Amino acid sequence: MPGLTATADLSRVEAPVTVKAYLMCAFAAFGGIFFGYDSGYINGVLGMDYIIHTYTGLPYSESSNKDVWTLPSWQKSLIVSILSAGTFFGAIIAGDLADLFGRRTTIILGCFVFIIGVILQTASHSFGLLVAGRLVAGFGVGFVSAVIILYMSEIAPRKVRGALVSSYQFCITIGLLLASCVDYGTQNRRDTGSYRIPIALQMLWALILAIGLFLLPESPRYFVKRGQLDKATGVLARLRGQPHDSELVANELSEIVANHEYEMTVIPQGGYISSWMNCFRGSLRNPSSNLRRTILGTSLQMMQQWTGVNFVFYFGTTFFQTLGTISNPFLISLVTTLVNVCSTPISFYTIERFGRRPLLIWGAAGMVICQFIVAIIGVTDGDNPAAVRAMIAFICFYIFFFASTWGPGAWVVIGEIFPLPIRSRGVGLSTASNWLWNCIIAVITPYMVGPDKGNLGAKVFFIWGSLCAVCCLYAYFLIPETKGLTLEQVDRMMEESTPRTSAKWKPTTTFAAAMGIEDGHLKQDIIQDVERKGSVH
Ligand code: BGC
DSSP, X not given: OOSTTTOOOGGGGSOOOOHHHHHHHHHHGGGHHHHHHHHHHHHHHHTOHHHHHHHHXXXXXXXXXXXXXXXXXXXXXXXXXXHHHHHHHHHHHHHHXXXXXXXXXXXXXXXXXXXXXXXXXXXXXXXXXXXXXXXXHHHHHHHHHHHHHHHHHHHSOGGGHHHHHHHHHHHHHHHHHHHHHHHHHHTTOSXXXXXXXXXXXXXHHHHHHHHHHHHSOOOHHHHHHXXXXXXXXXXXXXXXXXXXXXXXXXXXXXXXXHHHHHHHHHSOOOSHHHHHHGGGOSOTTOTXXXXXXXXXXXXXXXXXXXXXXXXXXXXXXXXXXXXXXXXXXXXXHHHHHHHHHHHTTHHHHHHHHTOHHHHHHHHHHHHHHHHHHHHHHHHHHTTSHHHHHHHHHHHHXXXXXXXXXXXXXXXXXXXXXXXXXXXXXXXXXXHHHHHHHHHHHHHHHHHHHOTTTTOOGGGHHHHHHHHHHHHHHHXXXXXXXXXXXXXXXXXXXXXXXXXXXXXXXXXXXXXHHHTTXXXXXXXXXXXXXXXXXXXXX
16 A cells, blocks of 8 residues: 555545445434534423413413513523533543443433433423433433534544534534424413423434434444454444455554554553543643643633623523514524524535634634624614614624634534543533533523623623633634544644644654554554453453
8 A cells, every 4th residue: 555654644545535424424413403402492491381380380471460470590590500410410421431332322322311301301290300300311411412522523534524523513503493493383382282392302303313323333433442443444444435454444443543552652541530530631831731632622612602602592582672672582582593503504614624723713703893893882872773783683793603613613623632542531521511611601691681680781792702802812822723634643733733833734644654554554463452452441
């Protein structure tokens, strides 16, 4: 096989991207529907007459005082945030399960845990069971949301990895949209169908994902980690549409193996606690240390939440109501959700064409401008109907910038920056950080904008705008460019460059070449070593 050891240009020796590869990843992305639907449906359900009537004993709304016509704040807050508690812990545990049982199996397990949670919620006729069901379902969503990113990043061909992982974000946006539509359709029912239909429908997403995943292959990197090289070869051949004994497959596998062997020599081995500690080892000053990567992944997801996007999705309707001149706030919320869905696919192209770094830097800059415009109009001319229309337009532009950059970008990058020995936990921790900040923001925002609390109104956009300015600097100084590289090359790039020089970095050698592996031919001693290490995990 010409080339592999003489040059690190893998494009000359890799399998072409097949339609099958696209379809497999596109299917896995379906897990995003869970994420979006589950975070989206509850707001509508909590405002439904029937739920309020059942939980509080209040009569139906037309005969009651609208001021008291709501669930008590503590109940609302508990029902909304308990899901994030479940997802937070679910995402952390998921990393371990994904290394133990496999990525695919953990996602399937997550679907079943989720279904149990949904059954409890659907059966509930009281507050307690609804909360318990949300907690259990949260675990399932945590498993699915963390491991899907890991799985997709590991099976996708490098040239389209960014685009394929972005399709996960696209599914999140569709999930949010579906949730608003279903809530809208059932909100006026005066029977248990009002909340049971939106809740029970989620089982369908879980069943489709679980059944579909039975048919998809496991990640080859999982088999390498477990020392099962035959199985790794088999699934790689399936994924790349090549025969079992293809040299292209042998080359790709040898690079994954060599990279894993290399990482195992630099990462201390030990028991369970020590292997967790590996996520936090190394110096903060070194851009390739595990500590730095873990902080990068978790902080990137934190920054994604700091863009303030969920202010619009969770509290948009209430905010639009405060802009007195709007007759149908629900419709405006629906428009922002639609802008979110329609703008995300732009990233399928731009994330591969321009790269992750420019998208995150310029996306944040775009959001800063839009948010400051909204805030300035709000404080200067907030009662004028034309000014309110302009504010809504700029909120839509802001969502456009989020959906086409930070929405998908944050997920793509966390799937790429971790080396195999800590990848599943790193992605799990980063996903947990997303849910944690999602929850923190959901809890504190009402205090910032509530008329009886901070009453910031449109001024809240000064806060989101300033945080987006921090996001812009953060991306400029800390995010490396991972476009077009294999996950193993990303590992090397992070060792040999800094975030600001990363875009110019070119691979000059491969891990396989450095280990003396020629033409993808793994020597017996390496095979035995990998199998031995895998079997002791
Ligand atoms: C974020 C969610 C957000 C959604 C909106 C996701 O990437 O993590 O918190 O609600 O995008 O599309």
